[in-house]
Amino acid sequence: MPLFEWGEEDEMWVPAHHPFTSPASDDMNPETAKARAYDITLNGFELGSGSIRIHRPEVQRRIFDMIGLSESEAQEKFGFLLEAFRYGVPPHGGIAMGLDRVAMMLAGTENIRDVIAFPKTQSGTELLTGAPSEPSGEQLDLLGMKFVEPPPSG
Numbered sequence: 001m002p003l004f005e006w007g008e009e010d011e012m013w014v015p016a017h018h019p020f021t022s023p024a025s026d027d028m029n030p031e032t033a034k035a036r037a038y039d040i041t042l043n044g045f046e047l048g049s050g051s052i053r054i055h056r057p058e059v060q061r062r063i064f065d066m067i068g069l070s071e072s073e074a075q076e077k078f079g080f081l082l083e084a085f086r087y088g089v090p091p092h093g094g095i096a097m098g099l100d101r102v103a104m105m106l107a108g109t110e111n112i113r114d115v116i117a118f119p120k121t122q123s124g125t126e127l128l129t130g131a132p133s134e135p136s137g138e139q140l141d142l143l144g145m146k147f148v149e150p151p152p153s154g
Contacts, residue, residue, distance in 0.1 A: 003033035004066070012068060019063055020081070021051040028062060038095070045105060050095030057085040077133060 003023050007014040013030035015021060017037040024034040036052035054060045060082070064074050075082060103115040125131065140146055 001035045001037045001039075003028075003035040004030040014067060015063070017049070017051050019067060019069070020053050020060070022054045023059070028066070030066060036093070040095075040097075043105075045101055046098060047101055048095050048097040050093060052091070052093040053089075055089040055091050057082075060085070080129060 002016045003021065004013040005016045006012075017035055022036045024036050027033045038050055039046055040048040054063065064071075069077075100112055100116045104110070104112050107115055109115065135143075135145075
C-alpha cells in the first residue's frame, strides 16, 4: 500500500492510512513510498485495517514535516502519543476489526451509523485521546462556523 496519496482538495501529499504508519523502507518520496499497512475486506466492505506503527521519533517528525504539521500542531493534536516516545516505544502494530461493519452487513443496512452508538459519550468526547480538540480557524472557515462568546448571565 502507498504511504502517501495526493490530496486534491489541499493540493498536497497526505497519509494514505494515518500519519503514524511506518514506511516499508527508507524510501520517503511521497510518490513511491510504501506503507507497512494492511486491510481485510469482504464483498467490498473493509472489515478491518491496521499497520505497523512508527516507533522512532525522527521518522515520525519526518512524516509530520512532509504533511506540513508544525511542531506545535503535532503537540496539540498528538501530544499524548509523542510523550510516549520519551519512554522508548517498541516496534508495534495493530489491527482494528470492524465488527460494527459485520453488524451492518447482517442488519442489511448500508449505513454504519444504523448499528453503532454515536457519540461514544453523552458529551460527545472520546475519553482516551480527549477528542475532539478545538478546531483551527481554517477548519471553522471551511465549515462556515465561528466561536461566539456566551451572553453574560445575570
